Amino acid sequence: MAMRKFIPALLLVLIVVASGCLFKPPAEVKFSVDRTVVRPGGTIHVMILVNNTGKVGLTGATLVLGDDTFQILQEPKFPKVLPVGESVQLVWILRAPPKQGVYNLKLSLELTDELKRSWTGFYGQFRITVSDTISSSEEIPVSVEAPDTVSGGDVYRLTLRIENPMNGQISLSDIQLDLLDGMEVLGSDAVPETVEPGQTVTIGYLIKAPYTKREGYVSVIVKYRIGRVERSAVESVPMKVVWRPWEASSNDLDGAYGPEYYWVVKNRIVDSYWESFYNSTSEFDRKELGNFTRGIIDGAESEVEAARAILNWMDRHYSFSSNTSTLEPGEILLKDRASYSEAQILFTAMMRSINVPAMMITLYDGTSCMKHPITGFYTADGWYIVDIRHGFLGSMDEYLASPYFPKVHQLVNDGGYRLVAQNPSLLTGHEHVDVTEYFMASLEDRLLATILQRLKPELRSKFMIAINDLQGDERLYALFLMSAAPSQDDLNRVVGEYSISQIEQNVKTMYDFYKNMKWADDFTRYWKIFAGEE
Structure with a gap:
């Protein structure tokens, strides 16, 4: 009787291990928001601190909202590689619902690492009140001024103002600029250590715009202390960079x-x-x-x-x-x-x-x-x-x-x-x-990165499992097939509906049949066969 009880327990442990539940997560993740009361259609900043506590570098982070009540206006740029032992603070800018009410903002984060593995299980939840009436709080007023539009190569001034309406002194712990990709800080005014009651401090930054079009939000994150309590304030302004080389x-x-x-x-x-x-x-x-x-x-x-x-x-x-x-x-x-x-x-x-x-x-x-x-x-x-x-x-x-491109690749590789x-x-x-x-350098990695961007976050792990058992030219053929999907909806539908074994077997069958033939100029033909449309 004891042996019969032991066997199911052992099977349960094996299932848990196989599913990855006993593996240590590769990072410590902390969620926070800059405000819990916001005007209808206003912006909320979701701040996520990612500390890499794993064994390999992290290469990406995807935020998934629980529903479409809130909208992501801007995503942060993840470091090319976040090394083990280092951390990064990421800021997402969200637009609040247009209707007043109390909402549950549910968040989940998916991380990817250098081994192309996906890690989930990081969750945050906040109760957000959307109201025309916003009461005062212990958040210090922060404002940012910058030009609405600049041209590529321009050097512009960003001005940060921090006001202390409190009765006591506040200490400034850190100020971070979250700029549009390619912007470069050339210099700044000195940052004071403290702001006295009733005082407003102004800090200027000289920033060079990149030689390319950018459009989004420039954000400033101010971390400060009131006594022993750590707080943060975030402010964003919309900006656009235009680049017209014919006028340069x-x-x-x-x-x-x-x-x-x-x-x-x-x-x-x-x-x-x-x-x-x-x-x-x-x-x-x-x-x-x-x-x-x-x-x-x-x-x-x-x-x-x-x-x-x-x-x-x-x-x-x-x-x-x-x-x-x-x-x-x-x-x-x-x-x-x-x-x-x-x-x-x-x-x-x-x-x-x-x-x-x-x-x-x-x-x-x-x-x-x-x-x-x-x-x-x-x-x-x-x-x-x-x-x-x-x-x-x-x-x-x-x-x-x-x-x-697959036809071009075949002509280069075989012709x-x-x-x-x-x-x-x-x-x-x-x-x-x-x-x-x-064109050819790191081709598989480049194809895979693009396909993963097109896939919904919840399908990426499934896709990675499906292609991990494919080797060499079979694997490359699979990537070409997925790249040829007419739309992201088509790609997500097929990867979602097909089982892992179906994906593997269909790829192997098609590769064996077509590998020695001259491929068509348009690889969509083979996608349609793979997807069962022909």
């Missing part, structure tokens, strides 16, 4: 692009192999084309917005065909029908004409370098890719995780092709720069 000075362009500015000043798009083949030049007049292009991009606030405006204009202006008759951007501009190669040449020239580094990228097999033309253009956030044939515009990593950037200089034969590693 040469000094700002150099600061923004550094060595990549090389891809602005070149007045030819493709090498003499192209020009000899088509008996045409790809030379263009930057000033003349720039005057035309600025009319198309009027109102754009970044390189990406300018690129989108140019693509929209092309889509309205051209009918596309397979016949390439000229390489000269000025001649292509006057046509109403263009090949995709001509369109990529003109797009590349137009981006250069507005001071954006841009290069024509093609596949090179050792003889011809004219296959699969796309354009790369540079921003402070890295290279972006434009593939006019497929209507694609996105970051390099978004392109890798698109349905259009002996290289990805090259056209770099005409001496106009003698092939002149290009091998950029294959831009």
